Amino acid sequence: MESDTTCIVQYLVSSRMARNIIEAGIAEAERVGHALSFAIVDTAGHLVASARMDGAGPVTIEIARGKAFATAATGGQPGDSLAQRFQENPQVWGNAGSLGYGAPMLPAAGSLPIKIDGRVVGAIGASGAPSAVDVAVISAALNAVIGSANK
Structure with a gap:
């Protein structure tokens, strides 16, 4: 008799997926x-x-x-939402700024969650252009690599 086993699916952003997303982001940034x-x-x-x-x-x-x-750190809140929360309560976010494992915690537009099957597996941030461009580039990169699964 076969035993009843349960498979646990682990949702994570792999290094290969991360590199593919970044490559797609670079291509889109160059395009624009x-x-x-x-x-x-x-x-x-x-x-x-x-x-x-x-x-x-x-x-x-x-x-x-x-x-x-x-x-x-906020469970997948996009950067534009975090920027609004910072404007509403800057003292709380100002105190949390140093929590980023060697990088600041920046509640700013230009970041999005990375999702697989509706589950947050990581996040991507971009910087170097106006925030709307940062978001457009990373949105295009996520769409190119993950497609509709990132919704």
């Missing part, structure tokens, strides 16, 4: 004419992958990481 930095973290906020395009400012990589960390 901006040099960006990208950072992808897992749900615990640990860095999985990052890249700074030629021409992106040196601090943009840490800003991207801080944006991604804030999204991960």
Whole structure:
């Protein structure tokens, strides 16, 4: 008689997936004419992958990481929502800023959760262009690699 076993599906952002998302982000940033930095973290906020395009400012990589960390730390809240929460209560967010494992926790537009089958598996942040461009680029990258599963 076969035993009844339960498979546990682990949802996480793999390093391969992270690299693919970043490559898609670089391609999209080049297409729209901006040099960006990208950072992808897992749900615990640990860095999985990052890249700074030629021409992106040196601090943009840490800003991207801080944006991604804030999204991960809040369970997948997109950066624009976090920026609004910061404006409403800056003292709370100001005190949380140093929690990012070596990068600041930045509640700012330019980050999105990474989802698989509706579950948050990580977050991506971008920096180097106006926030609307950062968001458009990472949205396109997520769509290119994950597609509708990231909804």
